[in-house]
Amino acid sequence: MELSHQQLADLYYRLWLIRLFDAAARRLFMENKLRGTTHTYTGQEAVAVGACSVLRPDDYITSTHRGHGHVLAKGGDPRRMMAELLGKATGYCKGKGGSMHIADLDIGVLGANGIVGGGIGIATGAAYSATVRGTDQVAICFFGDGASNQGILMEAGNMAALWRLPIIYLCEENQYAEFSPSRPFMAVEKLEQKAAAFGMPGVTVDGNDLLAVRRVVGEAVARARAGDGPTFVVAQTYRVEGHTVGDPLTYRPPEEAEQWRSPERDPIQRFGRKLVDDFGFTSAELKGLHEQAQQTIDEAIRFAEESPEPEPADLWEDVLA
Amino acid sequence: MELSHQQLADLYYRLWLIRLFDAAARRLFMENKLRGTTHTYTGQEAVAVGACSVLRPDDYITSTHRGHGHVLAKGGDPRRMMAELLGKATGYCKGKGGSMHIADLDIGVLGANGIVGGGIGIATGAAYSATVRGTDQVAICFFGDGASNQGILMEAGNMAALWRLPIIYLCEENQYAEFSPSRPFMAVEKLEQKAAAFGMPGVTVDGNDLLAVRRVVGEAVARARAGDGPTFVVAQTYRVEGHTVGDPLTYRPPEEAEQWRSPERDPIQRFGRKLVDDFGFTSAELKGLHEQAQQTIDEAIRFAEESPEPEPADLWEDVLA
Amino acid sequence: MRELSYRDALNEALHEEMARDPCVCILGEDVGRYGGVLQITRGLYEKYGEKRVRDTPISEAGFVGIAVGAAMTGLRPVAEIMYIDFSTLAMDQIVNQAAKARYMFGGKARVPLVIRTQGGGGRGNAAQHSQSLEMWYVHTPGLIVIQPSTPYDAKGLLKSAIRNDNPVIFIEHKLLYNTTGPVPEEPYLIPIGVADVKREGSDVTIVATSRMALLALEAAEQLAAKGIQAEVIDPRTLKPLDLSCIIQSVQKTGRLVVVNEAPLTGGFTAEVTARVQRQAFDWLDAPIMQVAGADVPLPYNGRLEMAAIPQVRDIVDAALSVCYREA
Amino acid sequence: MRELSYRDALNEALHEEMARDPCVCILGEDVGRYGGVLQITRGLYEKYGEKRVRDTPISEAGFVGIAVGAAMTGLRPVAEIMYIDFSTLAMDQIVNQAAKARYMFGGKARVPLVIRTQGGGGRGNAAQHSQSLEMWYVHTPGLIVIQPSTPYDAKGLLKSAIRNDNPVIFIEHKLLYNTTGPVPEEPYLIPIGVADVKREGSDVTIVATSRMALLALEAAEQLAAKGIQAEVIDPRTLKPLDLSCIIQSVQKTGRLVVVNEAPLTGGFTAEVTARVQRQAFDWLDAPIMQVAGADVPLPYNGRLEMAAIPQVRDIVDAALSVCYREA
Numbered sequence A, B: 001m002e003l004s005h006q007q008l009a010d011l012y013y014r015l016w017l018i019r020l021f022d023a024a025a026r027r028l029f030m031e032n033k034l035r036g037t038t039h040t041y042t043g044q045e046a047v048a049v050g051a052c053s054v055l056r057p058d059d060y061i062t063s064t065h066r067g068h069g070h071v072l073a074k075g076g077d078p079r080r081m082m083a084e085l086l087g088k089a090t091g092y093c094k095g096k097g098g099s100m101h102i103a104d105l106d107i108g109v110l111g112a113n114g115i116v117g118g119g120i121g122i123a124t125g126a127a128y129s130a131t132v133r134g135t136d137q138v139a140i141c142f143f144g145d146g147a148s149n150q151g152i153l154m155e156a157g158n159m160a161a162l163w164r165l166p167i168i169y170l171c172e173e174n175q176y177a178e179f180s181p182s183r184p185f186m187a188v189e190k191l192e193q194k195a196a197a198f199g200m201p202g203v204t205v206d207g208n209d210l211l212a213v214r215r216v217v218g219e220a221v222a223r224a225r226a227g228d229g230p231t232f233v234v235a236q237t238y239r240v241e242g243h244t245v246g247d248p249l250t251y252r253p254p255e256e257a258e259q260w261r262s263p264e265r266d267p268i269q270r271f272g273r274k275l276v277d278d279f280g281f282t283s284a285e286l287k288g289l290h291e292q293a294q295q296t297i298d299e300a301i302r303f304a305e306e307s308p309e310p311e312p313a314d315l316w317e318d319v320l321a
Numbered sequence C, D: 001m002r003e004l005s006y007r008d009a010l011n012e013a014l015h016e017e018m019a020r021d022p023c024v025c026i027l028g029e030d031v032g033r034y035g036g037v038l039q040i041t042r043g044l045y046e047k048y049g050e051k052r053v054r055d056t057p058i059s060e061a062g063f064v065g066i067a068v069g070a071a072m073t074g075l076r077p078v079a080e081i082m083y084i085d086f087s088t089l090a091m092d093q094i095v096n097q098a099a100k101a102r103y104m105f106g107g108k109a110r111v112p113l114v115i116r117t118q119g120g121g122g123r124g125n126a127a128q129h130s131q132s133l134e135m136w137y138v139h140t141p142g143l144i145v146i147q148p149s150t151p152y153d154a155k156g157l158l159k160s161a162i163r164n165d166n167p168v169i170f171i172e173h174k175l176l177y178n179t180t181g182p183v184p185e186e187p188y189l190i191p192i193g194v195a196d197v198k199r200e201g202s203d204v205t206i207v208a209t210s211r212m213a214l215l216a217l218e219a220a221e222q223l224a225a226k227g228i229q230a231e232v233i234d235p236r237t238l239k240p241l242d243l244s245c246i247i248q249s250v251q252k253t254g255r256l257v258v259v260n261e262a263p264l265t266g267g268f269t270a271e272v273t274a275r276v277q278r279q280a281f282d283w284l285d286a287p288i289m290q291v292a293g294a295d296v297p298l299p300y301n302g303r304l305e306m307a308a309i310p311q312v313r314d315i316v317d318a319a320l321s322v323c324y325r326e327a
């Protein structure tokens, strides 16, 4: 689990990639260039980047409606993602999926999902599949604190525990579900208590501390790969922006988000400080990585904007294999 | 909670009523007089009778595919039940429901249910309804150990706990779900552990001990009526007969059921002994109650057999109110 | 007459019914404090409190099940399923429990439940947020299915749905919320099962549901310019269907176009076509034309989505073709 | 040729496909040790072990979801939903996930999933265990829907379904399991999307699905005795539908009766009627007759249930009526 300087730099770069991708998505949405809805991952970047940093390219993840961060963390191509947001033929889904349905089967991304809880069965199935095919692949199922109230979590979790499937249920407790705080909707005191009902270990981690996420998920992944079954991980974090781009955020005090944007709490700044303090990075280096991420995003936008729209006949393609 | 001699006698009578009703149902099924499938409650009688003994007529229950015992325990009319089994116009459902759909809204029986877990939402809704209408009615939701793997249990349980609804989730751990033992399908060690995930107290009781069930459910009902919320009760018992009438029971050793039929374990004989040992009943009295139950059942069969079938035009009735 | 938006008309219906009957209650995600994602339940929480206006967890099966049980025991719940696509999570509760309870119990249960939900495409919400699933419910005995196309119909039918003693699937359309139209101040109800002739005409009958009714009216304008008088009928209630209104019109026009946004195969247009060809076979001067959605999941891209959903142009073309006129 | 029961034909198909392809796996309640409530999976657990033949908890949404994920990642799962009525619990997984994944992902995913399930009435299982829900799935783009009526078709189509790269809803009928018919020893496949003319005739076309195909053949016998030669077509695959086979027949006979067990409103008979009236309008000598189930939840009582489900007599009467003959 020791990380090289290059690896650490890459993690930092990815945090920024996500942050800047979503900043761009927000801007494009406000410019009416996107359709439907767009959900940003801002403030939660350390969860996806930390968790995916322990995965292999052939491992699986399932994502949610708030999926950009997960896909980028797993190695998704920002150009094809941005093109998808713009509904272009070069997008991951040829413009048919949009923000909520980005998938990259080649790197194990089994899709963002418009149904809250919709990825839970799929991720569990991918883990089951690995055991039948006799590989040591692992699956991470990302879902929100709101999603933890969907019954399929208990159903799939129970089977994962019974069959000792190589899966991590990674619940991002970002404190909101749509336009309501999430806590008043769960009868348990701590989310990890649910794990008891699913017959698996539960653990809570500071989701804004990338290395902590990496450690906890790393242990869970190691256990999963060794055939010792699933783990329920609760990553505590905060949804810094609105539920969707355009959400007027009338239902919470603005100071709350401000606190989470502060250098003490912001996951990127926290990780940056750690890199400087403990791993010998210079501020200039960090600045360089940040800029590099910005270039990648700029180039992705250019690529997306220059890409062609799908052809009318594409409507009828891809319904059946 | 002190029971009079008459009340105790009535409980004993009801145990036999259920046992004999199901014996009759089994016989009639084997004689090809019933259609579909029929599930007997044999061996579990003390759960329904003990639990319903603490309810008022205006309290609610939801039942399952194995519903005869619950309905009789809540005060259902054996004649209209038997008529329903025979598909007669005088049956509870005018012959439209059969064994799996008996309901008696007048005494709070919100229906047996052909869907495993199908009553969980309904019972929770009845409890919610009581709180909105400002009554102190309580609901008991009966379901099996197999049903405890349906996700809606977590969903409804969570809301019941959040909203402090007056409901008891009464899981009958009869050790089988259809043609498989139930234990290998739950990742928790003890069923009551699931309660933790639903944010409510969980308690396990010997389901073949009528007075123990009565005590535990009584406490839960008292709490519910006082506005202190739901309880998850696991009643441990045994499905003495096959899943359905006609089940060849190839999947379990015959000795197992024999042990549960023994006087030490059989809930009716256990309660009978208790009545004699601790409550001054005589064997003759017990015999009398048993015979009385038999007479009621015989009369129910007669009533049912003499009743008319529905008219063809009834097909179109009752689709909409 | 006063103009209201479809959104406000629905909101007013809920306010009036909650004021009238203390048994009416609301359940759903973000319907309380926030007033509903689409703001249809705005102001109810403040007025009626959290017992009667319940914000639920994200648990569609659970809260719809609770609504069914509540309906069986004296309440008149109005449950909001935010997108009809999510009704898939509550199908057992809707189809096996709510729709069948009364029949299975021999007429003993009443299930006065309204499920308000929202369907249709056109906003780039893609395949899991744009479905038109009304036919599943039309195909299910024991349910009533309503799809209003105007603010007036929306208010009057929602009030009737709440007062009805059966489970009602009440399907709004996401592109209609901001449309406006006359809605009287005085209370009124619209009977369930009665179609509305939105425009009279003698040359061709166009039956169109939900948002498609508005498109059909636009099409009728264009047809009028070509000398074709189209009669536009909005069934409003898909089940029970006011077939006689449609038959009468077809007997007059001899030509029928049926428009519905859902995928063609197995859709509402097939149902109407089959009924009319049987009952008005001898009056038909041309095959009935179906204008329906493409048999594909709805795509995100705007151009593709437009192509997947019937447009005014498609309705005009279909009407011209049954009139044996060139497009 | 060797005779096999529908049950054994299905079982043989599973044995052959599991032997052929190690990616084929089975999931469902009691499908393993017990061999399936209907014994369709008998012997598989013993041969292929618990990894490939998974007894699941009673968690339809969960295990169907797992099957979807497994299908997306290299397996070819065959999930058994014991009664189609319980598919209501897994609708999100079937409709929003399995059916749409490929399209939403721009053609990137393959979801080679078979959901084997069982529908229909006739055994007194009442409203929650007797439904014919095929039209929900026919109406859902991205799914293939198969309903075999004979042991031969059952085996050949199940094998094709397993080899197909799309989600397939494979619907057996509870009254067919004990029926028998010829099934060759040699391996064979039946292509998806190809109807079968079960009997040739020139006077009237009868299209009938699942068990109704057997009733239609009986009806054809009775019609023959009255001098009417009925052509009986079993579509076998409801989606994609082999419409050209039906149209060809109607062009020959000029008369069509469509038979399906599900409730009439919104059912398969409407779909076929609509398609044929449009494509063969000029060939039709009479309105198309639909013979379908009553629009009621299925009742328990035997007499009522018989009245709710189409019987041979109803098919004969419909055929006579389109031939303008007295019943």
Ligand SMILES: Cc1ncc(C[n+]2csc(CCOP(=O)(O)OP(=O)(O)O)c2C)c(N)n1
Pocket: A064, A065, A066, A114, A115, A116, A117, A143, A144, A145, A146, A147, A148, A174, A176, A177, A178, A182, A239, A243, C029, C058, C060, C082, C086, C089
């Ligand atoms: C089944 C379903 N119900 C409701 C919604 C509407 N919805 C979209 S996101 C969301 C909140 C999800 O909250 P959470 O799981 O905490 O994820 P977060 O948005 O916080 O990332 C809701 C209710 C949906 N998409 N799917």
Ligand SMILES: Cc1ncc(C[n+]2csc(CCOP(=O)(O)OP(=O)(O)O)c2C)c(N)n1
Pocket: B064, B065, B066, B114, B115, B116, B117, B143, B144, B145, B146, B147, B148, B174, B176, B177, B178, B182, B239, B243, D029, D058, D060, D082, D086, D089
């Ligand atoms: C949703 C659903 N899935 C499966 C079935 C088939 N089924 C009927 S009873 C049963 C077993 C139920 O077990 P349990 O809940 O323990 O109740 P018990 O039979 O032991 O009383 C099953 C799987 C069903 N009726 N409904």
Ligand SMILES: [Mg+2]
Pocket: A144, A145, A146, A172, A173, A174, A175, A176, A177, A178, A182
């Ligand atoms: Mg959240």
Ligand SMILES: [Mg+2]
Pocket: B144, B145, B146, B172, B173, B174, B175, B176, B177, B178, B182
């Ligand atoms: Mg059990």
